[in-house]
Amino acid sequence: MSLNEIHAHMVTLEVTDDRTGETFRRELPIEFQETANFLRLKGEDMSGSPSELVFISDTGMRRLKDLTGQGPDTDPCGTHSQNAQ
DSSP states (O other), X not given: OOOOOEEESOEEEEEEOTTTOOEEXXXXXXXXXXXXXEXXXXXXXXXXXXXXXXXXOHHHHHHHHHHTTXXXXXXXXXXXXXXXX
């Protein structure tokens, strides 16, 4: 089975303090979604309003550039040339 997307409604954050070297773990009620294109974290800010962070992967950035016409002028599958009918 191929895993194309990861979803979770709770994340575990693990950090190691720079000064003491001590490691801390926290479970947080954050919605997590990851694909080949991005990683998205959704939750609430300090006032309870919805908030989200999106981190775009290298693959996602290449695809976004291609969609907006900023990618290379190449045809990776060989079917989009002007001579192809």
